[in-house]
Amino acid sequence: MSIQFLENLPKARAAGQRAGITSVCSAHPVVIRAALRHGLADDAPVLIEATCNQVNQDGGYTGMTPTDFRAFVEREAAQVGFPKERILFGGDHLGPNPWKHLPAEQALAKAEVMIAEFVRAGFSKIHVDTSMGCLGEPAALADEQTAGRAVRLVKAAEAARSSSEAPVYIIGTEVPVPGGAVESLDHMQVTDPSAARQTVEIHRCAFEKAGLTEAWQRVIGLVVQPGVEFGHEDVIIYEPERAQALSKTLDALPGFVFEAHSTDYQPRAALSSLVRDGFVILKVGPELTFVLREALYGLDAVAKELGLAPERPGLKSVVEARMCAEPGHWKNYYMGTGPELYIQRHYSLSDRIRYYWPDKQIEAAVDQLLSAFNGVKIPPPLIRQYFPGIIKPDAGLPPASTAGELMEQAVIESLNRYKYAIKE
Known part of the structure; x- marks a missing residue:
């Protein structure tokens, strides 16, 4: 255009x-x-x-x-x-x-x-x-x-x-x-x-x-x-x-x-x-990868609830190991004790996890997680439990959805605030 x-x-x-x-x-x-x-x-x-x-x-x-x-x-x-x-x-x-x-x-x-x-x-x-x-x-x-x-x-x-x-x-x-x-x-x-x-x-x-x-x-x-x-x-x-x-x-x-x-x-x-x-x-920017991280961690929890690929390593544990092994993207930005640094690594609003998604080991862990959901639609009660950010209070239960749909919808819900604000 x-x-x-x-x-x-x-x-x-x-x-x-x-x-x-x-x-x-x-x-x-x-x-x-x-x-x-x-x-x-x-x-x-x-x-x-x-x-x-x-x-x-x-x-x-x-x-x-x-x-x-x-x-x-x-x-x-x-x-x-x-x-x-x-x-x-x-x-x-x-x-x-x-x-x-x-x-x-x-x-x-x-x-x-x-x-x-x-x-x-x-x-x-x-x-x-x-x-x-x-x-x-x-x-x-x-x-x-x-x-x-x-x-x-x-x-x-x-x-x-x-x-x-x-x-x-x-x-x-x-x-x-x-x-x-x-x-x-x-x-x-x-x-x-x-x-x-x-x-x-x-x-x-x-x-x-x-x-x-x-x-x-x-x-x-x-x-x-x-x-x-x-x-x-x-x-x-x-x-x-x-x-x-x-x-x-x-x-x-x-x-x-x-x-x-x-x-x-x-x-x-x-x-x-x-x-x-x-x-x-x-x-x-960071908000969009923050809500995506929320969705991925939610999917990690849902996979355990549904017993999907139980041999698969937990996504958060892989992310934690790689962020600690390669701290260059966060060590000058996060401060505090060991537990405080752990919370910041995973949940800081500045979302420095976004620098780590291209990491080969993390990428492989995400691929394993998403592969576990091949052919699977996530039931509405689990969406309500683990994806509250996409729940519209006046719309009842969401429909059963795929993992990919839930990840994109998490980002779309954030972008909707901008869309409505610009058009008001």
Whole structure:
């Protein structure tokens, strides 16, 4: 589908129309299939994004390049019958973050290659994020330095694009780090309106000075902090009154909307208020693999209840062994005693298990689990017991379902909150 849908978001906002889009930021095949199946009923695009850590020229933690990722998503689309022309591909936090342990020049050179590969692969929404310091630099950089590095990456992106399809750009970043906070939360500072205006103005000047005036016309969004976040067991819910001054800033930023990251676990009413207030691109990721993990653990329990493949090792025990053997994806994020770390490994809302699903041993354990359900429909009482997230209180018992249906439905129920919030 043409990127006109994204280009029209600021126009719709300026005209007083309600418009928005959910950004599904995941590389898990079940999440992707569920998102595409969820989008089948609407004559609208589905936006699927890959982060710089998931997907890059070195493979990221998924082992996929941008071209690989696009091909993977399109294969999943073919499975569910979703028209591939309705898929919008986005690149998230594209910048030096995967290589920030290197000197800045080396990291930025790698980032140039990465962003060019995303654009050549047909990713039409590009979030440029150069806010982080590299080796020997402060953790966060000043706007002027961030803008200068963003210009460098946009030049690489523009040189890589085809003449027929020009990407739209998102600038800015959010705090804390993508994927959820690492500490207990009780408050989140909303972006100061003057800081938002300053970020836009500094970037505009840098783009124009670099001869990127035409590309600047395709900068449609700014990532800001509206006051939402989640940690291991905490969710900061959007409070509209705290963000009203920031929301009104859009009146002075024609052609812009806000992009909100870390909207995972927000109630439907909060998501609806975010869209109303101009935060019309809603990023969700860890929540979707969190509910998928819930479904897989539920299936593990149901298999034991039904006596299916009793010789099979328990999925949770395999996950625990692999996470302990290879702690690199969680050890710098989870803190506490042994029992506390165990709970965080399996149940933290930041869901760092998502990094482990491609592990060969875990993948084999999931395959064994799902194979045990071949030809089996799970009875409604067991669905009620082990899959409460998909139970609609006013709908009675759910129908008997397959394991695959229950996994996808868990993800779809989360996405429904976004769908209804955008359309309200």
